[in-house]
Amino acid sequence: MNFLTHKIFLRVDQYKNPGEGVIYLRATLNRIHRYVSLRIRVKEKNWNPSTLEVRLAEPNAIYKNQVINMFESKARNIRHDFLMKGKYLSLDEFIKQLSINYNSSCFYEFVENEMKQNKSLSKETLRGYDAQVSKLKTFKESLCFAEIDSTFLNRYEKYMVEKLHNKPNTVTRTFTFMKAVINKAKALGVTEIDPFKSRKLGFKEGTRNRLSIEELDLLTALFESGDLNERDENVLRYFLFSCFTGLRYGDVFNLKWNNIEDNVIALEMNKTSIKVRIPIIERARKLLPEEKIYLSNKKVFRVLTNQRTNSYLKDIMKIAGIKKDISFHCARHSFATNGIEIGIPLEVISQLLGHTDVKITRIYAKYSDSLKVRELNKWDQIDRSNEEKEKEA
Numbered sequence: 001m002n003f004l005t006h007k008i009f010l011r012v013d014q015y016k017n018p019g020e021g022v023i024y025l026r027a028t029l030n031r032i033h034r035y036v037s038l039r040i041r042v043k044e045k046n047w048n049p050s051t052l053e054v055r056l057a058e059p060n061a062i063y064k065n066q067v068i069n070m071f072e073s074k075a076r077n078i079r080h081d082f083l084m085k086g087k088y089l090s091l092d093e094f095i096k097q098l099s100i101n102y103n104s105s106c107f108y109e110f111v112e113n114e115m116k117q118n119k120s121l122s123k124e125t126l127r128g129y130d131a132q133v134s135k136l137k138t139f140k141e142s143l144c145f146a147e148i149d150s151t152f153l154n155r156y157e158k159y160m161v162e163k164l165h166n167k168p169n170t171v172t173r174t175f176t177f178m179k180a181v182i183n184k185a186k187a188l189g190v191t192e193i194d195p196f197k198s199r200k201l202g203f204k205e206g207t208r209n210r211l212s213i214e215e216l217d218l219l220t221a222l223f224e225s226g227d228l229n230e231r232d233e234n235v236l237r238y239f240l241f242s243c244f245t246g247l248r249y250g251d252v253f254n255l256k257w258n259n260i261e262d263n264v265i266a267l268e269m270n271k272t273s274i275k276v277r278i279p280i281i282e283r284a285r286k287l288l289p290e291e292k293i294y295l296s297n298k299k300v301f302r303v304l305t306n307q308r309t310n311s312y313l314k315d316i317m318k319i320a321g322i323k324k325d326i327s328f329h330c331a332r333h334s335f336a337t338n339g340i341e342i343g344i345p346l347e348v349i350s351q352l353l354g355h356t357d358v359k360i361t362r363i364y365a366k367y368s369d370s371l372k373v374r375e376l377n378k379w380d381q382i383d384r385s386n387e388e389k390e391k392e393a
Contacts, residue, residue: 002031004089006075008038008068010047019044023064025071027094034091036098038071040064040187060187067187070117074098107143108133110185124271126252132177135164145191148182153195172201209324210334213341216243220283221322232319235312237287238301242331244284246339246353249328253303258296260288274354336361 012021023040026033046058052072054064062111078097082089089340111133115126136143139159153175160166160174179196186192211219222228223236238252249254250270259267265278265284276389280288303309310327317326324330332353339349 001028003083004079004091005096006079008052008096010042010044010049010070012044021047022070023047025075025098027075027091029089029091029094032091036071038067040067042368048220060183063184063187066120067116069120071098083331105144105146105191107145107148107181110145110190110369112362114181114184122271122273128177132174135160135174137177145182145185145193147168148178148193148195150195150199153199157221170293175199209326209330210337211243211322211324211326212331212334213338215320215322215324216240216334216338218320218322219316222316222340223287228316228319232312234302235304235309236316236343237289238303239313239316239328239331241284241287241301242286242328243334244281245278246332246335246349247278249303249306249309252301253299255300256297257291257300260300269354272354273354274356276352276354278352319366 007028009026010021011024012019020041020043023038023042025036025038027036028034030228040054040060042054042064046055046061048055052068054068056062058064073096075094079089080092082093098143111129115121115129121129130190135177139156140147157171157175160171166174175196179201182191182193183245186194194272198271219236219240223240225235241247242249242252245265247265248269248271251267254270255265255267259265261282263280265280266275268275291298304312306328313328317324336349336353339352340346346361347358350358353361355361
């Protein structure tokens with residue numbers, strides 16, 4: 001029995017657009033070929049036939065390579081599934097299975113297809129996509145790309161601010177998501193709209209709330225006092241653990257006992273897939289629950305949803321007398337800023353946070369007045385040292 005094969009290649013246009021071509025997937029069975037256009041136009045010089053990738057010199061190269069990889073992976077999986085089931089795979093069935101409705105003018109359908117087919121998207125990103133689509137649907141239940149223009153964006157912004165009470169950075173985050181989706185749809189030839197061409201998107205720098213070392217001492221004492229109910233004690237346990245390790249909510253949520261060995265956390269970060277090793281200091285070690293039945297693949301903490309966690313943290317702050325708007329992400333910010341304040345090098349903090357560039361870590365480098373005073377006092381120390389030298393002379 002002959003088996004179906006496939007190959008991705010660039011078909012060069014020799015007439016209308018010399019030097020350019022379109023990426024195709026060719027399926028072959030019994031010397032019969034079927035072709036599927038990936039709807040990706042590429043300059044011939046920017047196509048690498050060895051790696052089957054678009055070179056980075058090509059506009060939207062990353063998007064185009066993602067689509068190529070998606071088709072390649074899907075084609076391979078279809079062939080593998082039929083082979084494992086012992087079923088015959090015809091050309092018609094292969095093309096049917098391979099079909100991906102990227103031609104749809106529906107914004108939501110395009111995003112749903114992307115979430116299903118793009119295997120490179122992290123769980124964190126998928127949750128973010130789902131949340132953004134859900135929010136947008138509350139404003140407009142059905143949405144075509146052609147409807148998204150400056151007027152639509154203005155109305156949606158007004159809705160987010162007045163009805164949902166979204167802050168400026170939340171609005172910017174939503175528009176950044178929409179722009180990314182539209183750019184990918186443009187790269188695939190699904191739409192030609194460009195509603196963000198004249199709209200600048202930028203995050204406003206605000207005050208990042210964090211807990212000082214003294215406030216962390218206060219919360220630690222509250223945790224150890226036994227005065228909290230079981231629910232709040234549980235939330236405060238994993239929140240403080242994050243304050244002393246710098247872990248994100250998703251990483252604390254997924255943390256298992258087999259991620260901890262010799263008082264070191266070793267894991268692949270949920271958001272970035274970057275591997276980190278974080279030594280567990282004594283303050284964090286005391287927060288680890290005592291397991292009656294130890295299972296290495298069992299989760300360390302009983303983490304509630306992010307929304308409920310943040311709600312209960314507000315109650316805990318009131319009990320502790322801390323008048324700050326604290327969310328779970330403030331734990332990571334507290335870890336970074338307090339680390340800088342006690343003198344841990346920025347490069348070390350960057351590694352512990354799993355940042356690929358120390359520049360990312362610098363956003364946390366907002367020093368407190370006490371640290372500024374301590375550092376500026378070094379001038380007085382120099383003066384005193386000089387005075388002592390003069391006396392000795």
